[in-house]
Amino acid sequence: MKRTVDVSVPLGPIHPCFKEPARVKCETKGEYVLSAEVELGYMKKGIERIMRGRPWQEVMFLAERVCGICSVIHNMVFIEALEQISAISVPERAALLRVIANELDRMQSHILANFSYCYTIEHETLGMYLLDVRERVMDELERITGARVTCAYIVPGGVRFDIRSQDVLHLRANLAAIEGEVTRYMRMFESGPLIGLRSKGVGILTREAALEAYAVGPTARASGMPDIDRRLRHPTYKTLGFTPVSRTEGDNYARIMVRFQEVLESIAIIRRCLDLLPVGPIRGGGIPGIGEIAYSGEAPRGELSYYIKTDAAGRVVDISIQTPSIMNIEACCHYMLKGVPSLADVSSTFVSADPCIACTER
Amino acid sequence: MNVLQSVKNLVRSKSIHVAYVDVGSCNGCDIEVLACLSPRYDIEQYGIYVHNNPREADILLVIGAYTPGWEEKLHTLWEKIPDPKVAIAVGNCPISGCLFNRPHSLIDPPVSKHIPISAEVPGCPPRPTEILTAVLSVAPIVFKDYEVSKR
Numbered sequence: 001m002k003r004t005v006d007v008s009v010p011l012g013p014i015h016p017c018f019k020e021p022a023r024v025k026c027e028t029k030g031e032y033v034l035s036a037e038v039e040l041g042y043m044k045k046g047i048e049r050i051m052r053g054r055p056w057q058e059v060m061f062l063a064e065r066v067c068g069i070c071s072v073i074h075n076m077v078f079i080e081a082l083e084q085i086s087a088i089s090v091p092e093r094a095a096l097l098r099v100i101a102n103e104l105d106r107m108q109s110h111i112l113a114n115f116s117y118c119y120t121i122e123h124e125t126l127g128m129y130l131l132d133v134r135e136r137v138m139d140e141l142e143r144i145t146g147a148r149v150t151c152a153y154i155v156p157g158g159v160r161f162d163i164r165s166q167d168v169l170h171l172r173a174n175l176a177a178i179e180g181e182v183t184r185y186m187r188m189f190e191s192g193p194l195i196g197l198r199s200k201g202v203g204i205l206t207r208e209a210a211l212e213a214y215a216v217g218p219t220a221r222a223s224g225m226p227d228i229d230r231r232l233r234h235p236t237y238k239t240l241g242f243t244p245v246s247r248t249e250g251d252n253y254a255r256i257m258v259r260f261q262e263v264l265e266s267i268a269i270i271r272r273c274l275d276l277l278p279v280g281p282i283r284g285g286g287i288p289g290i291g292e293i294a295y296s297g298e299a300p301r302g303e304l305s306y307y308i309k310t311d312a313a314g315r316v317v318d319i320s321i322q323t324p325s326i327m328n329i330e331a332c333c334h335y336m337l338k339g340v341p342s343l344a345d346v347s348s349t350f351v352s353a354d355p356c357i358a359c360t361e362r
Numbered sequence: 363m364n365v366l367q368s369v370k371n372l373v374r375s376k377s378i379h380v381a382y383v384d385v386g387s388c389n390g391c392d393i394e395v396l397a398c399l400s401p402r403y404d405i406e407q408y409g410i411y412v413h414n415n416p417r418e419a420d421i422l423l424v425i426g427a428y429t430p431g432w433e434e435k436l437h438t439l440w441e442k443i444p445d446p447k448v449a450i451a452v453g454n455c456p457i458s459g460c461l462f463n464r465p466h467s468l469i470d471p472p473v474s475k476h477i478p479i480s481a482e483v484p485g486c487p488p489r490p491t492e493i494l495t496a497v498l499s500v501a502p503i504v505f506k507d508y509e510v511s512k513r
Contacts (some may be wrong), residue, residue, distance in 0.1 A: 014439065016414045019392050020384050021431075042431040043386045049466040061461060068390025068487065112393060131400035138397070149390040149487050358389035 006030060009343060013042050017120045017347040020357040022329075026337065026346055033346060036337040038329055043361040051319050056082060056156075056288050059316045063306075064150050066321060067359035069112065070300045071150050072105035074359075077297040079154045081308050085291030086156075094158035094282045095236045096273045100171075101145055101153050103266040103273075107178075108137040109300035110218075110259040110266075113354040117256050118189075120348045121198045126188060133181050140174055143167055158283030168274055179267050186260040199253035203336040203349035206250055213331035216324045217302025218262065219353050221246045222254035230298035240272050252352040259354075288314040299324050301354055323359040367509060374420075374505040376409035380497065381419035381443070382452075385436055386469060387426030390487040391453040395423060397490045408498055416442045420505070421497060427455035427462050427469040428476060440477045446508045449473075450496055451482045460486055480504065 006029050013021035021042035027034045047066055051059045063078040064071045076098055083090065090098075111134040118127035138148050144163055145151035153160050163171075189195055205215065210223040220228045226246035231237040245261040247254040290312045296305040302324030309318040332353040340349055382395050398405040399412060416422070416439050428436070440449070451473055454460035459471035473479060483496045 013435070014381070014383060014414065014416060019396065020389065042429065043384070043426070044429055044431065044468055045386050045427065045462050046466060046468040047462070049468075050462065050464045052466075058461075065388040065390070065461065068388040069393055071388075071390065112396070115396075128399075128401055131397070132402065135397065135400055135402045148489070149394065150388075356389065358384075358387065358392075 011346060015347065017116075017351060019116065020355075022355065022357050024333070024337075024346065024350060026343070028343065031342040033337055033340045033343070036333045036346070038333045040357065040361055043357050045362065047362045048319055048321060051316055054316060056310065056314045056316060059319070060155075061150075061152060063321075064152055066362055067299075067323070067356055068149055069109050069356060070105060070359070072102050072145075072153065073297055073299040073304060075152060075154045076102055077295060077304055077306050078308070079156055080297070081293050081295035081306050082156050082288045082310070083286070084295060085293050085308070085310060086286060086289045088157050088286030088288070089284055091158060091281045091284050092278050093162075093280045094284070096277050097144075097159045097163060097282065098154055099236050099240070100163075100270050100273050101141070101151075101159070103270050104137055104141045104144070106300045107263050107266045108134050108141065110263050111137065111182075113300075113351075114189075114256055114259050116351045116354075117252070117348065120351045121195065123192070123195060126185060126192075126195075129181070129185055133178055133185070136174055136178055140171055143170065155283070156288055157286040158281070162282045163277075168277075171270070172274065175267050175270060179264065182260065182263050186257070186264075189256065189260065196253065198345070198348065199251065199256065200249075201251055202345050203252045203332075203340055203352060204250050205331060205336050207248075209335040210250070210331065213335055214327050215302075215331040216327050217299070217354075218258045219255060219328045219331060220302065222258045223250035224248040228303070230296055230303050234297065237269075240269055240276075242269055252349055255352045255354075301325055301328060301356060321362060323356070323362070325354075325356040325360040328353045329355045329360060367507060370509070371506050374508075375502065378408075378410045378421060378497070378501050378505075379415075379419045380405075380410055380412045380421045380423060381414050381416045382412070382423040382425060383416075383436070383439060385424060385426040385432045385456070385473065386429035387453060387455050391425040391455070394487045394490050395425065395452065395493060398494055400490075403490045403494060405494060405497075408494070410497060417444070419443050420447060421501065422447065422449045423452050423493070423497075424449055424456050424473050424477070424479070425452050427459045427471045428473050429469055436473075436476055446505055448480045448500055448504050449477055450500060451479045452493055452496075453488060454484055454486045457482050457484060
């Protein structure tokens with residue numbers, strides 16, 4: 001069938017709204033977007049090729065640098081996969097500390113994603129408020145793990161540092177402040193009339209389309225799929241008893257609101273962890289050995305899977321990583337962007353899916 | 363020094379436009395550059411504006427270890443920036459390739475092979491204050507009396 005295409009508009013790779021290089025090519029009729037495709041390949045470093053044949057002590061740091069925004073979960077999934085291979089047990093205190101670090105990381109990632117969206121729809125005030133809250137979360141992450149971004153906190157058999165009693169007090173006080181502020185900004189986002197005009201009903205991903213595109217993470221949960229959360233199958237999270245957030249609208253507004261609600265959910269999880277935190281060791285010890293496993297966890301953007309094969313000396317013989325962003329980028333280009341009313345909504349819809357190009361291409 | 367030059371010096375010290383380009387990093391440095399925008403570090407109080415538009419930029423922050431996708435593109439980008447211009451390498455990746463510089467990787471560091479780099483901020487990733495310090499210390503050296511020193 002012959003299609004009438006007025007203009008083919010490329011966005012990127014350098015674009016004021018994109019944090020990372022990606023090229024979105026849109027075929028438009030007037031301002032109405034008929035179809036879109038994404039062109040990747042600006043960030044391919046070949047991390048999996050470097051990882052093969054190296055000892056796990058080195059691969060651990062490489063795994064963390066697959067993605068700088070969600071570095072804790074890459075560290076956690078890789079180490080937990082090694083622990084599953086070699087049957088290393090983790091002390092309870094360490095397991096809860098891992099959850100605390102992971103949830104703080106999820107909070108900062110979600111707040112950053114919401115900042116990017118607010119910045120893209122030119123609501124800079126709300127964006128700056130959110131960045132200010134994010135610095136509080138980064139402070140807590142730094143106080144517990146020792147670094148802001150790449151902290152290498154989780155090691156086989158436990159975690160690197162213990163949490164001190166004054167840190168717990170500080171964390172609780174800061175969590176209360178963050179909760180108050182995030183709730184306030186969430187209400188501002190909910191009730192803002194101009195935000196509603198730019199967000200509601202734009203870039204709709206229906207439940208059927210989300211299933212078809214294998215969307216994961218907050219993008220899928222905003223389309224009414226709460227069971228997609230891998231945390232429901234994690235042994236430590238099971239004891240904490242949380243319920244995943246989900247909405248049914250499937251538009252930009254729903255995706256941002258799901259992230260806001262998940263930040264509040266993460267605060268509740270951290271509080272429960274602090275209540276349950278037992279006195280005890282933080283490292284049990286153990287040496288990774290020979291084995292093969294496919295293991296997945298819930299990153300801030302969705303399901304993250306590692307396939308690892310190790311030899312008797314603990315060297316990684318074979319590894320392959322599947323990151324969540326590639327699913328969401330495909331869902332975004334083939335379903336959300338189709339039928340977006342204007343070109344100004346292309347960048348905001350693309351950002352609302354929270355694409356992370358660095359971990360997509362590795 | 364003539365009057366025009368002193369006016370230029372005054373104006374340039376209060377309006378530095380920054381663009382950033384990611385040529386293959388892990389994203390950690392990108393979010394630290396974004397954190398510079400936050401009210402805590404507040405990059406705009408020093409008269410630095412982050413627009414990410416190369417055609418109006420004075421300073422280019424280069425992040426990442428130069429992947430093959432950027433061949434020719436980075437040089438084209440550098441030529442689009444009007445004079446006077448400066449490139450600052452942020453993080454270990456553009457300086458040495460950091461831990462990606464191993465056998466079988468696809469990267470081609472350092473970035474200074476491809477475009478002239480004036481300052482380097484080491485760290486994996488550097489703190490936002492360090493990025494801010496680098497921008498603030500390079501800017502007066504390059505932009506003050508640019509027309510006089512060019513002659």
